[in-house]
Amino acid sequence: MAFIYSVICSFKYEVHEICKNRLYRTSLLLLPFVTLLFFATIFYSGSIEKLPIVVIDNDHSQTSRKLLGMISATRSIEIWGYTNSVAEAEALLRRGDVYAILLIPEEFESSIYGSTSTHLECYISGTNLSASGVIESALQNTVRTFAAGVSISKLETKGIRRHDAMREVMPINTLTHTISNPYMNYGYYLAPIFMFMSLAIFTTLLTVYAVGRELYYSSARRWLATCGGRGVAATIGKLLPTTIVMILYSQLILFILFVVMGMECSGSYVTLTVGSILFIVAYQSVALFIVALSSNMRLALSLGGGYAVMAFTFSGITFPTMAMFDIARWLSVLFPLSWFSDIFVDQAMRGAPPQYSLLPLAYLASFVVLPIAASRRLRGILLIPKCWHRD
Amino acid sequence: MYKLLEYIRSEFYALFRDGGALLLLVVALPLYTIIYSTAYGGEVVHDVPIAVVDEDRTPSSRALIGGLMSGPNTLLCYEPSNMAEARELFYSNKAFGIVYIPNDFERHLLSGSQANIGVILDGSHLLLYRQVLEQVATDALTQGAGLELMRLTEQGAAPQVAAAVVEPMQFDVHHLYNRALGYGSFVMPSVMIVIVQQTLVIGLSMMAARRRQQGLRIEPITPLSILSKILVYIFIYGANLTILLTLLWPAFGFVFNAKIGDVALFLLLYVVASLSFAIALSQLFKRREAPLLLLLWSSVPILLLAGVSYPREAYAEWIYLVGRIFPSSSGVDGFIALASRGATLSEVATELATLAILTVIYLALALIINKSLLARQKF
Numbered sequence: 001m002a003f004i005y006s007v008i009c010s011f012k013y014e015v016h017e018i019c020k021n022r023l024y025r026t027s028l029l030l031l032p033f034v035t036l037l038f039f040a041t042i043f044y045s046g047s048i049e050k051l052p053i054v055v056i057d058n059d060h061s062q063t064s065r066k067l068l069g070m071i072s073a074t075r076s077i078e079i080w081g082y083t084n085s086v087a088e089a090e091a092l093l094r095r096g097d098v099y100a101i102l103l104i105p106e107e108f109e110s111s112i113y114g115s116t117s118t119h120l121e122c123y124i125s126g127t128n129l130s131a132s133g134v135i136e137s138a139l140q141n142t143v144r145t146f147a148a149g150v151s152i153s154k155l156e157t158k159g160i161r162r163h164d165a166m167r168e169v170m171p172i173n174t175l176t177h178t179i180s181n182p183y184m185n186y187g188y189y190l191a192p193i194f195m196f197m198s199l200a201i202f203t204t205l206l207t208v209y210a211v212g213r214e215l216y217y218s219s220a221r222r223w224l225a226t227c228g229g230r231g232v233a234a235t236i237g238k239l240l241p242t243t244i245v246m247i248l249y250s251q252l253i254l255f256i257l258f259v260v261m262g263m264e265c266s267g268s269y270v271t272l273t274v275g276s277i278l279f280i281v282a283y284q285s286v287a288l289f290i291v292a293l294s295s296n297m298r299l300a301l302s303l304g305g306g307y308a309v310m311a312f313t314f315s316g317i318t319f320p321t322m323a324m325f326d327i328a329r330w331l332s333v334l335f336p337l338s339w340f341s342d343i344f345v346d347q348a349m350r351g352a353p354p355q356y357s358l359l360p361l362a363y364l365a366s367f368v369v370l371p372i373a374a375s376r377r378l379r380g381i382l383l384i385p386k387c388w389h390r391d
Numbered sequence: 392m393y394k395l396l397e398y399i400r401s402e403f404y405a406l407f408r409d410g411g412a413l414l415l416l417v418v419a420l421p422l423y424t425i426i427y428s429t430a431y432g433g434e435v436v437h438d439v440p441i442a443v444v445d446e447d448r449t450p451s452s453r454a455l456i457g458g459l460m461s462g463p464n465t466l467l468c469y470e471p472s473n474m475a476e477a478r479e480l481f482y483s484n485k486a487f488g489i490v491y492i493p494n495d496f497e498r499h500l501l502s503g504s505q506a507n508i509g510v511i512l513d514g515s516h517l518l519l520y521r522q523v524l525e526q527v528a529t530d531a532l533t534q535g536a537g538l539e540l541m542r543l544t545e546q547g548a549a550p551q552v553a554a555a556v557v558e559p560m561q562f563d564v565h566h567l568y569n570r571a572l573g574y575g576s577f578v579m580p581s582v583m584i585v586i587v588q589q590t591l592v593i594g595l596s597m598m599a600a601r602r603r604q605q606g607l608r609i610e611p612i613t614p615l616s617i618l619s620k621i622l623v624y625i626f627i628y629g630a631n632l633t634i635l636l637t638l639l640w641p642a643f644g645f646v647f648n649a650k651i652g653d654v655a656l657f658l659l660l661y662v663v664a665s666l667s668f669a670i671a672l673s674q675l676f677k678r679r680e681a682p683l684l685l686l687l688w689s690s691v692p693i694l695l696l697a698g699v700s701y702p703r704e705a706y707a708e709w710i711y712l713v714g715r716i717f718p719s720s721s722g723v724d725g726f727i728a729l730a731s732r733g734a735t736l737s738e739v740a741t742e743l744a745t746l747a748i749l750t751v752i753y754l755a756l757a758l759i760i761n762k763s764l765l766a767r768q769k770f
Contacts, residue, residue: 096724118519136564151556325559
């Protein structure tokens with residue numbers, strides 16, 4: 001009972017600190033909100049559309065125009081312009097005005113309807129993989145459809161009925177079924193990781209700040225005195241406001257994703273929520289550990305911030321963990337974001353049964369061991385004046 | 392001249408006395424770039440594990456599976472006996488795609504009707520999704536084309552004519568600049584450029600806040616003090632960037648197609664623009680802890696605004712324009728054009744002009760803020 005009372009006292013103390021400290025208030029309440037608003041705005045549409053390409057049409061025939069009409073009718077590609085000069089097209093590509101050059105050769109039409117086959121060349125800039133991937137698959141699909149149309153009309157001229165010609169052209173039909181994100185929405189794919197990444201940064205920095213501030217401003221004794229000198233209870237009470245606010249923000253993220261952006265939660269919302277709570281607690285645990293280790297608020301903020309920012313790369317969302325070097329794969333387990341993104345993908349996108357998320361949940365929970373291991377040291381540095389006001 | 396040297400000396404002195412700033416301004420750029428490169432150094436995703444459920448078990452289905460096995464994108468790792476087992480492999484992240492061949496596959500093919508195959512893909516990971524889809528679609532088309540060719544020649548068509556019917560046009564895709572489509576070559580230039588700006592802004596802000604917290608007088612900004620800062624940070628960032636581009640880039644095989652002189656000139660202007668931005672912002676902080684708490688989070692949105700993970704066509708024009716107020720946005724565009732795509736300086740004129748304008752604006756802003764701070768400090 002006395003323990004709970006101490007937690008409440010420390011909690012009140014911290015709430016009071018938040019109210020009177022503008023920096024604390026801004027970074028706890030305002031900035032995360034602004035960040036989430038930014039990501040919600042930028043990822044709202046989620047589809048990558050109208051990527052510009054330039055066309056060199058050396059044929060100027062009805063057939064080439066028909067193909068180009070089909071290409072510009074796709075959602076992903078916009079024909080930025082036409083040119084006759086390869087040098088000019090290359091300059092556009094180098095400058096980044098367009099992502100690709102499509103080259104239609106001379107005698108395109110006559111070869112297609114004659115008895116020879118022809119080439120269609122596409123030069124795609126490989127320096128923006130998000131854009132080039134979208135352009136390449138849109139062009140491949142359009143050209144395949146166009147070519148199939150040509151084959152069918154050729155077979156029709158040989159007296160084969162349209163229905164049979166279709167079978168002839170495509171003896172094997174591939175029916176794709178995409179589990180999770182069937183419309184290939186980039187927003188659904190990127191927004192969660194960017195939003196939770198920002199939450200990780202704020203959680204880490206604010207936790208370091210909450211405890212580190214007592215060291216920096218030599219007020220640790222006053223703080224501990226308000227809750228009867230119980231170190232563990234005082235720490236829990238102190239971190240609780242950040243925990244609560246961040247949990248509310250994680251719920252806001254889920255609201256933005258599932259309600260505002262219309263993403264479907266195909267798995268267990270409860271597992272996802274439990275995961276997000278453990279995710280926040282895990283980052284707080286690491287932050288506490290860093291403060292204990294460094295016994296210096298400023299250094300702990302730099303280290304904590306550096307650690308939190310790094311997680312994005314290792315989470316495996318943009319670049320899959322399986323393709324990383326072994327050392328990077330091992331490093332990725334050190335970041336709660338990696339485990340949380342596993343849970344998120346499984347529960348929100350793939351609709352996996354909750355038992356597949358038990359292991360990552362357990363890993364997230366295990367981060368709590370860090371501050372427990374460092375608790376003696378933490379108590380020590382809070383009480384020794386020589387650890388105070390280090391810069 | 393003597394005064395300039397004095398300024399430079401005191402800037403170095405302040406920097407080396409401040410462990411936190413030193414960490415950010417000198418160590419962070421190479422350290423982060425190396426750590427990120429390690430993660431992205433694998434470059435290309437290939438051999439994505441997939442599973443095949445073959446309910447047909449005929450020579451035709453085996454031929455299709457043979458095609459899947461030979462491809463570079465996917466690696467056939469599992470042949471579960473039914474879809475329930477396949478689903479288990481999928482959910483436990485062992486297989487990232489499932490190909491399903493129904494038991495009437497060969498019968499349909501031989502009878503001349505269309506045979507279906509099913510592919511189950513995972514859209515939660517776009518890189519893996521694309522690799523699997525591309526491989527399966529190509530294999531199905533190749534095998535289908537082979538069958539059609541056979542049928543047409545059996546019907547008496549000349550091979551060349553039959554080929555023109557089956558494949559009236561070949562579509563050849565060439566990837567320029569980053570030919571292997573390496574992920575590191577795609578991401579690392581932008582990451583490095585954004586780190587330059589962010590470390591300058593946060594580092595300088597921490598140094599300025601420290602002075603104010605120690606109760607030292609506000610330093611007036613003069614042309615000489617600006618010049619000294621420029622020289623000091625050009626030296627530090629120049630050395631770091633040179634080391635990264637000459638040692639790290641080749642070590643990881645990242646693409647570099649630039650003329651050294653052009654890149655050096657561009658980076659020079661970029662560092663100066665970022666520094667002006669940093670000088671202006673740094674005067675706003677009174678407390679040492681504030682810059683990290685208030686600025687670090689912005690690194691993620693700023694990287695996003697540079698248009699890497701998410702091309703600019705995907706969001707509203709006004710967001711893109713707002714993003715241009717950060718030197719990093721033009722910095723990333725110009726650096727990638729020059730260093731990766733081999734553009735000339737005149738081809739990045741827009742970025743150069745933007746950076747020059749931003750430099751002037753931020754320096755003017757720095758002077759205005761400085762004047763008002765000095766005016767308030769009347770004692």
